Amino acid sequence: MKELIESIVTALVDHPEDVEVTSKEEENRITYYLSVNKEDMGKVIGKQGRVAKAIRTVVYAAGSSQQKKIYLEISE
Template sequence: MKALIETIVSALVDYPEDVQVTERDDDGRTVYSLSVNKADMGKVIGKQGRIAKAIRTVVYAAGSSQHKKIYLEISE
């Protein structure tokens, strides 16, 4: 799942080397925290959050096939 997020986001940003995804487990759910360069934050979020929502949709769909609750946080 971590590789999926990195692959999607790296294709969108100008600084793919700054893309970092960390994983942690909280109360039976997996939380992925995505960190990108400040200059790329707008590209990851998109207008009115559309790109962020699309990334989350893909990640949640991939997680549902594994019967896991997955959340994606986007931070600077």
């Protein structure tokens, strides 16, 4: 899942070397934390959050086979 997020986001940003994905696994959920360069935040979020919503939709669909709920947090 981490590789999927990285491959989607690195194609969108100007500074792909600053893309970092970490994960935190809990009892019934997995949270992925996406960190990008400050200059690339607008590209990852998109107008009215459309790009971020699309990324989350793909990640949630890919993780639907798992028994745990998946969350994606985007930060600087």
